[in-house]
Amino acid sequence: MALKDFPREEYVLQGNAACAGCPATMALRTVLKALGKKTVMVVPACCTAVIQSLYPTCSFDIPVMNIAFEACAAGASGIRAALDQQGKHDHTVLSWAGDGGTYDIGLQALSGALERQTNFIYICYNNQIYSNTGIQRSGATPKGAWTTTTVGGKQEFRKDMSEIIRAHHLPYAAQASASRPLDLFEKVKKAKDIKGPRYIEILAPCPPGWRFGMEKTVEMGDLAIDTGAYALFESIDDNVVFNGKSKLILEEKIKPKPIEEWIKNQGRFKHLFYPKRDEKCLAEIQEHYDQMWDRYRKEYL
Amino acid sequence: MKKYDITSCISYPEEGAMGKTGSWRVFRPTLDIKKCVKCLRCWIFCPEGSIKRNKDDTVEINYDYCKGCGVCANVCKVKAITMKRENEKK
Numbered sequence: 001m002a003l004k005d006f007p008r009e010e011y012v013l014q015g016n017a018a019c020a021g022c023p024a025t026m027a028l029r030t031v032l033k034a035l036g037k038k039t040v041m042v043v044p045a046c047c048t049a050v051i052q053s054l055y056p057t058c059s060f061d062i063p064v065m066n067i068a069f070e071a072c073a074a075g076a077s078g079i080r081a082a083l084d085q086q087g088k089h090d091h092t093v094l095s096w097a098g099d100g101g102t103y104d105i106g107l108q109a110l111s112g113a114l115e116r117q118t119n120f121i122y123i124c125y126n127n128q129i130y131s132n133t134g135i136q137r138s139g140a141t142p143k144g145a146w147t148t149t150t151v152g153g154k155q156e157f158r159k160d161m162s163e164i165i166r167a168h169h170l171p172y173a174a175q176a177s178a179s180r181p182l183d184l185f186e187k188v189k190k191a192k193d194i195k196g197p198r199y200i201e202i203l204a205p206c207p208p209g210w211r212f213g214m215e216k217t218v219e220m221g222d223l224a225i226d227t228g229a230y231a232l233f234e235s236i237d238d239n240v241v242f243n244g245k246s247k248l249i250l251e252e253k254i255k256p257k258p259i260e261e262w263i264k265n266q267g268r269f270k271h272l273f274y275p276k277r278d279e280k281c282l283a284e285i286q287e288h289y290d291q292m293w294d295r296y297r298k299e300y301l
Numbered sequence: 302m303k304k305y306d307i308t309s310c311i312s313y314p315e316e317g318a319m320g321k322t323g324s325w326r327v328f329r330p331t332l333d334i335k336k337c338v339k340c341l342r343c344w345i346f347c348p349e350g351s352i353k354r355n356k357d358d359t360v361e362i363n364y365d366y367c368k369g370c371g372v373c374a375n376v377c378k379v380k381a382i383t384m385k386r387e388n389e390k391k
Binding site: 003004006008010012013014015016017019020021022023025029032052053054055056057058059060061158181207213214215216217218271280 | 310311312313314315316317318319320321322325327340341342344345346347349351354358361365366368369370371372374375376384389
């Protein structure tokens with residue numbers, strides 16, 4: 001599999017309302033290339049509801065249903081049932097929600113749908129904030145990050161959503177990144193052929209929300225993986241397999257870069273470096289990720 | 302595209318739903334076709350999808366909708382795409 005083998009069809013049309021350098025459309029293009037035309041998308045309140053653009057036009061060339069923030073997975077369950085009634089078993093139902101709609105508000109509907117073994121794909125594109133409403137703190141925001149509701153930096157660590165999802169023992173769960181389209185494409189393709197609930201989380205570095213230049217979207221996603229702030233793995237029937245650089249970090253073949261290399265490029269962490277270096281907070285953040293990898297090694301190696 | 306004859310709020314897919322987004326651009330990506338090695342990294346990473354992939358895997362930039370984010374220039378390994386200011390002389 002190489003970039004040359006990617007399908008040429010475009011389902012995200014040009015001239016949409018996304019910000020310049022948006023990781024959500026970047027990832028969505030790859031995801032829809034993998035899923036193909038026979039896809040129905042459910043979008044709760046999130047950036048993508050805006051990217052869709054205004055009535056009477058739509059920027060996605062597939063059927064899309066907009067639904068309330070907390071009801072994404074519930075809406076997908078309904079659509080799945082309707083498609084099954086019509087005999088359209090080969091259609092894929094895709095829930096495309098942000099981290100606010102997954103980590104915080106949509107969690108109960110998602111948990112319910114996973115427990116009911118609904119046959120659908122849930123994709124959370126995780127930009128670690130409520131970007132759409134103006135950069136508020138979410139359950140996915142890492143410690144120390146500035147948002148409009150955590151002006152001095154967030155005090156708490158982010159929650160480990162993939163562990164919560166994996167506790168439902170679903171057939172397929174994965175973490176991917178918008179900066180690795182090949183890996184993302186293969187994971188979505190694999191998920192498409194599995195029956196039952198499937199969950200994929202995509203790291204989406206948001207230029208206006210993370211406060212970095214819009215040309216660095218891909219660079220930031222890559223650095224998150226290189227520094228160990230984010231891990232690429234997939235879990236098939238509870239067997240966790242790490243891939244890419246995350247596999248090398250897990251097996252201690254390479255040392256992850258210091259976390260500082262990732263956060264110093266982001267304006268949301270600027271208060272940790274200027275006017276004075278906040279050594280205590282930086283050490284805490286580094287220790288948090290070290291502990292995360294220690295836990296991964298203990299459980300999955 | 303089948304249009305449904307019912308009164309409801311169905312939107313239909315259309316290119317350029319928010320108008321010609323090329324007007325957002327401050328920096329203009331310029332492609333040097335001689336340097337291009339057809340790796341297609343710019344094509345897959347373009348958030349807007351405004352890099353057109355031709356049959357022979359060469360690429361073209363659609364300036365009608367390119368928002369000028371500069372991701373293509375940043376991911377290009379051979380530096381075939383450079384960003385220049387819009388009003389700068391070519």
